[in-house]
Structure formats: structure tokens, C-alpha cells
Amino acid sequence: MGATEPTVHPSAPRQSAEAPKPGSVRSPVGNLKRRPHAKVLVVGGGINGVGTFRDLALQGVDVALVERGDYCQGASGASSHMIHGGIRYLENGEFRLVRESVVERNRLLRIAPHYVKPLQTTIPIFSTFSGVLAAPLRFLTHKQQGKPKERGAFLIKLGLSLYDSFSRAGGTVPRHRFLDHKRALAELPALRPDVKYTATYFDASVHNPERLTLDVLQDGELAGRTGAAPGQGDTARASNYVSLQSMTSRPNPGTGRGSTVRLRDELTGDEFDFTADVIVNTTGAWVDLTNQAMGSTSSFMGGTKGSHIVLDNPALLEACRGREIFFEHTDGRIVLIYPMGDRVLVGTTDVDADMAEDAVCTDEEISYFFDLIGHVFPAVPVTREQIVYTFSGVRPLPRHDATQPGFVSRDYRIERRGPAAGGTGAVVLSLVGGKWTTFRALAEHLADDVLAVLGKERQVSTAQLPIGGGAGFPADEPGVQQWIKAHMAPGRDADRTAGLLTRYGTRAEAVMEYLDAGEDRPLHSTRELSVRELEFMAANEQVGHLVDVLIRRTSLAFRGLVTGELLNEVAEVLAVPLGWDAAARKAEILHAQDVLKRFHRVETPSLVA
Structure with missing residues (x-):
């Protein structure tokens, strides 16, 4: 195609140091109206x-x-936050997809290192040869025949060896390793005592999709x-x-x-x-x-719903020991438990979706999640009060008629x-x-x-092109600490600087320039945001609603940190650049409360009259 490999990533644009004028930031749709034509429209x-x-x-x-x-x-925002090759797709015969996925996982670790991180993953195994006879039938028919047969060590070893082979070219993660019963419990003492082996390998995660x-x-x-x-x-x-x-x-x-x-x-x-x-x-x-x-x-589509819960459970966090626990539940479904900061993500379900209904996490799914936690960590107590956030989405899968959801390509x-x-x-x-x-x-x-x-030819390849704030991102933890130290300033300590680097990658430099160009102060309701950073988001990140900031521009909702005070304060600051009057500000708070409650089971009291 005549493509060329770019060697220099375009630098982030300079942001105006002036705060946006009231109601002045709804420019994207204006650009479409002023020139209502494009060669290509992506919907x-x-x-x-x-x-x-x-x-x-x-x-x-x-x-x-x-x-x-x-x-x-x-x-896209309701995924399991994983960047992975999809080891379980091997038994469906999707070798091309797994190979491509492993290559792309390794690539994203290089071109988006600010968001995509290596994820140590452990599979607890409770048998040696179980499933050996059932696996060929699953492979040939793409159906579960009778009661699910647990995949034993032999099958998992075979799958991981093949998985490793796809990583040999340009691989950036270690090969898998097996531990026996004694060493498995030494590494993960909270596991079920009858665990026979553990298999540990690396995939990747994206904490900020x-x-x-x-x-x-x-x-x-x-x-x-x-x-x-x-x-x-x-x-x-x-x-x-x-x-x-x-x-x-x-x-x-x-x-x-x-x-x-x-x-x-x-x-x-x-x-x-x-x-x-x-x-x-x-x-x-x-x-x-x-x-x-x-x-x-x-009639191309036949999506399935997947739900997750986020828990504030220190005992479960400790039980994971910093790694994802990835395993087969009793119904044959592959599920996961893994820490994200000081929270634990648990998922996921895979049921046919009704497009006429909202995708929400149900009581039955929550019970399923608690059951799967008990399947591998029986001594770790979990309660519904520890749920800080739930989310669900509909996977864009092809129409699959009689094929069971777990076997859909x-x-x-x-x-x-x-x-x-x-x-x-x-x-x-x-x-x-x-x-x-x-x-x-x-x-x-x-x-x-x-x-x-x-009738055009490709001019640029994206294969090696860094994404956004991944350009020039520090290669290791000492480099991260050095970057943080170099970008601290009066009124911006190490924690605040680290938070900006985590949120924006190296694009944080443009944000800091904006913050430093005017009088700024942290919010009273959280130390993670300031007035000028919210103004920056409004001017440069197409914020349409208050809830966009809470769920998608920050991880405050995901971590269960939204309070009534935060709702009111963020709405008050955004009201100026977004042109919200008192009635609109109140409507935005009510809208955010409704979205958080209806779709994420988050109850947030309002301080607005």
C-alpha cells in the first residue's frame, strides 16, 4: 500500500491559557454544521x-x-478492562484471532504504555486430566455437551504453550509457569486448599479505557x-x-x-x-x-450482555496478591477477579441481550459473582455493601442463532x-x-x-505510532518517579503530579501548562481535581454532561468516590464554560444521580434544593 512508518509522534497541541468563555465550548457540532460534508462519515x-x-x-x-x-x-466502556490474546478462544479454533490479539497486545504495551500495563494472571487448577475428552467435542461442535467438564492441568498446559508460541515474535511478556499444590498455596494462601496447581502467565490490562x-x-x-x-x-x-x-x-x-x-x-x-x-x-x-x-x-448482530461489579474489599484485594485470578466457574464460564488500585473487579457474565432493555447488572448476576469468588477464595467474606460500582454492556457479537453465547466468535x-x-x-x-x-x-x-x-493509498501506518500521552512515557518506575519530580511545581505536589500523569500520560504537560497559567485551587470535595482542570476538560475533551466527568474523564465513579458534595461542586464549576444556568445545573445533577443509580447501583444524595 506504500505505507511509511512514522518515527515521530505529533506533539500534543498547545492549549490556550485562557479559561473558556461561558457557553463557548460546544464547537465540535458547530464544525459539522458549518461544513456539512465529509468524504467519510463514521457513525x-x-x-x-x-x-x-x-x-x-x-x-x-x-x-x-x-x-x-x-x-x-x-x-467499549463496559469491558473487563483487559488487553488480552483470548486464550479461551483457542478451543473455538479461532487461531487467527488469538494470534492477532497477542501481537496487538504486545504492540499496545509499547505504543500506549500510559494506559496499557502488563497483567500477571494466575489460573487455579483443581484436576489434572479433566476435560480431555470433552474438549474435542467443544472444538468441533462449539457447544457444551451436558454438564461442563472442568479443564484440567493437561489442557491448560497445552493451551498456554500454544499461547506462548504466538508471542515469540516481538513478545514483551514472560512465558507461563506451573506450580504444584504446595508452591501454589505459598504464593496464594487464600486459595481453596484442594488446589492442585496454578498456571501463571502475562496478559495486559487497561485501567482507563x-x-x-x-x-x-x-x-x-x-x-x-x-x-x-x-x-x-x-x-x-x-x-x-x-x-x-x-x-x-x-x-x-x-x-x-x-x-x-x-x-x-x-x-x-x-x-x-x-x-x-x-x-x-x-x-x-x-x-x-x-x-x-x-x-x-x-440482521448481522446477536450481542450478549456482560456485567461486572467493583468491590471495596481489602481481604479479597490481599487474596489476589496483585494479580488477576482467571478461572473456569462451575458452569463452564471463564470468569475473573483482579485488583485495580485499591478496588477489585469481578466479572463477567455472558447472556443473550434484549436490545429493547437497558443493560444493567442484575441481582442474579451479583449472586453469581459472589458464588464465583467463593469457588476460589472460600474463606474471604463478601457482602453487597462492599459493592461500590456495577456496569454492564452488550458485546457486539454476530448473530449466533442456536450457538451458545460462550462459543460465539x-x-x-x-x-x-x-x-x-x-x-x-x-x-x-x-x-x-x-x-x-x-x-x-x-x-x-x-x-x-x-x-x-x-481510490487512495495508505500514507501512514499506525503499527508503531505512539498513542496520545504514550509518546515519551517513562519506560520504568524510576523513570516515572523522575518525571513526577521534574514536573512538580508550587501548589502541585508529587501526588497531584502523579495523578495527572496517570490520567493523561505525557499529555499532562499541556494540562499543567494550562493549570499554571491562571489562578487554580483543588476542589473541596476531592483532591484529585481542580477548578482549572475541569475548565480544561470542558474546553478540550467534549464534556456534554456532568456524568461524563464522573464516569469517563475520571475514575471517581468507578472507585465509588462520588458524593453529593462532589456532584454539586463539579456542576458549579462546569456551569461557567458550558453555559448552564441554575435550572440546567440542577438538571445535570439529577441526570447524573439517575445514571449512577439506574446503570451502576450508586446511590448519591444531592445537596441541591
Whole structure:
């Protein structure tokens, strides 16, 4: 394709030192209205849509993206926070997917080190040869025959050896190791006493999937600004809270090609027309519904719901000893327990989803999670009062009819619908499937398909290109400490500096420049945020609602740190740049409370009258 490997990552744009003027920051949708055409329109702002947007922008394509909610609000923000090869997919015969996933896992550890970290993973094993006869049947039929047969040490050893073989080229993690009963309990004394072995290997985790998605988006926006010809304006424009309502075959009046879609600004209710030559549907589990809105019936999707809980349980945190516990539960489902800071994430379920209902974690799923904890850590008490957050999402899996959810392929395909022969309408590409770990490779595939439609060649490869704040990120812990020390300033101690590095990667330098350019103060309700940092988010990170800051611009909600005082204080600060009057501010607080309670089981008292 004539691609070249970039050796220098574009530097983060300089941010204005001036605080945003009241109500002045809803510019993304304005950019779409002022120039209501793009060669390519990406619909859907999850990680795969945003990755495709970035890739196309780097090729110099005039591209726009719209997302009906906030970026990474759907399945992309409801994942198990893992970047992994998917060892369990081996028994489904998905060798291509596992190989690609391992390669991409290793790559993300290099190009996104600020968010993607090595994750030591241990599998507790309670038998030696169990499942040997059942495994071939699972492999051949993709169904569970009768009562699940627990996978024993022989099968797990075979799988991990194959898994390791996929990491040999460019591998960045150690090979797996087995321990016998005595050494297993010496390492993890809280495990069930009848554990026979443990197998330990490395995958990776992403503790901030929402911020990684935002970094990928901002890379694309930056490429659109730096690559635009004089007078052309930005060639990569993206806006959240913009939904697609309908599509007609009416072409762009200037080019005579493409189709017209009707877009709606979900924050104001305004609607406007937008034309594009190619439309990329990356709306995940909603792909069929989006196609229906565009006047085309499809039945590609058959998503399954996955739920998780987050626990504040020091005993369980200690039992994990800093590693993920990854194992097969009694129903044959592969589940996980792993620490994230001072919290513990437990998941996940895999049940057919009803797209007419909200995806929420149910009482039955919580009972299932408590049962799986007891399966491996029987002496660790867990109570519902220790749950600080729950979340659920619908995996964008292909339609699977009678296939059991656990056996549905996690690979992806791209469906194309074009205009009739001689027609001038837009080409529509629909993404079916896809997983977090492979988003970069998937985006490259989608972008190449778009480039072929446009008759263009790839100019830039993303394979070695650092993502956002991963550029120049310290390589080890001594380097991190040195970076923190070098960026401390009056009023910004080591903890605050470390927090900014964790949240933004090396893009924290631009944030600090903004913070230092005016009078700032930490919030009364949390030391993790300041007034000017909230203003920075409002001006540069497309904050549409109060809840965006709590769930997706920070991890405050995830860690159970949202209080009534915090709701009121953050709403008060955001009200100035976002132009909220007293009534709007109250509505935002009520909206945040509703979202936190309905979707995440978080009860937050309000101090607003």
C-alpha cells in the first residue's frame, strides 16, 4: 500500500491559557454544521469507530465522526478492562484471532504504555486430566455437551504453550509457569486448599479505557488540523451527542455523489443535513438499528450482555496478591477477579441481550459473582455493601442463532452495501464484531477498505505510532518517579503530579501548562481535581454532561468516590464554560444521580434544593 512508518509522534497541541468563555465550548457540532460534508462519515464513537477515525485522518482523508452519546459510553466502556490474546478462544479454533490479539497486545504495551500495563494472571487448577475428552467435542461442535467438564492441568498446559508460541515474535511478556499444590498455596494462601496447581502467565490490562479512547480520538483530530490544506479547515471532525436519524439517496450538491443523512444534536435538539461518500457503521450491538435508520434492513448482530461489579474489599484485594485470578466457574464460564488500585473487579457474565432493555447488572448476576469468588477464595467474606460500582454492556457479537453465547466468535467481519449499478449513493460499511484488544488492527482493516473505495493509498501506518500521552512515557518506575519530580511545581505536589500523569500520560504537560497559567485551587470535595482542570476538560475533551466527568474523564465513579458534595461542586464549576444556568445545573445533577443509580447501583444524595 506504500505505507511509511512514522518515527515521530505529533506533539500534543498547545492549549490556550485562557479559561473558556461561558457557553463557548460546544464547537465540535458547530464544525459539522458549518461544513456539512465529509468524504467519510463514521457513525459510532466506541474504540473501533474512534480507531478508524484516527487511521483515516492520518491518511489525509476528510473524515467526520458522530456518536449519539459520549465516547466509549457503550460496550467499549463496559469491558473487563483487559488487553488480552483470548486464550479461551483457542478451543473455538479461532487461531487467527488469538494470534492477532497477542501481537496487538504486545504492540499496545509499547505504543500506549500510559494506559496499557502488563497483567500477571494466575489460573487455579483443581484436576489434572479433566476435560480431555470433552474438549474435542467443544472444538468441533462449539457447544457444551451436558454438564461442563472442568479443564484440567493437561489442557491448560497445552493451551498456554500454544499461547506462548504466538508471542515469540516481538513478545514483551514472560512465558507461563506451573506450580504444584504446595508452591501454589505459598504464593496464594487464600486459595481453596484442594488446589492442585496454578498456571501463571502475562496478559495486559487497561485501567482507563475511556481515556485511551479519548487519546485515540484526539490523535485523529490533531492529524486533521495539521494535515489540512490552507483554507480547507479541519479535515478530521468529531462530535459526541450527535445521532443519526435517517438517510436519503440525495447526493452532495457540489460533487453529485454520496448520500445525505439527517443528524440531531442531542444536547440542543437541533437537526441538520450532512453528506458523505462513504458511511462507516461502527455502532456495535446497534449496527442493525443504525442500518434500519438508514433505510436498509440487516440482521448481522446477536450481542450478549456482560456485567461486572467493583468491590471495596481489602481481604479479597490481599487474596489476589496483585494479580488477576482467571478461572473456569462451575458452569463452564471463564470468569475473573483482579485488583485495580485499591478496588477489585469481578466479572463477567455472558447472556443473550434484549436490545429493547437497558443493560444493567442484575441481582442474579451479583449472586453469581459472589458464588464465583467463593469457588476460589472460600474463606474471604463478601457482602453487597462492599459493592461500590456495577456496569454492564452488550458485546457486539454476530448473530449466533442456536450457538451458545460462550462459543460465539469474537472475530469481526465487514459488510458492504453500495449503491445500485450506476447509482451515486454512499457506500455503507458495517462492522460486525470486534474486540478491544484488536482495535488498531481492525481500524487499519476498515480504513484500508475505505481507502479502496476512495481510490487512495495508505500514507501512514499506525503499527508503531505512539498513542496520545504514550509518546515519551517513562519506560520504568524510576523513570516515572523522575518525571513526577521534574514536573512538580508550587501548589502541585508529587501526588497531584502523579495523578495527572496517570490520567493523561505525557499529555499532562499541556494540562499543567494550562493549570499554571491562571489562578487554580483543588476542589473541596476531592483532591484529585481542580477548578482549572475541569475548565480544561470542558474546553478540550467534549464534556456534554456532568456524568461524563464522573464516569469517563475520571475514575471517581468507578472507585465509588462520588458524593453529593462532589456532584454539586463539579456542576458549579462546569456551569461557567458550558453555559448552564441554575435550572440546567440542577438538571445535570439529577441526570447524573439517575445514571449512577439506574446503570451502576450508586446511590448519591444531592445537596441541591
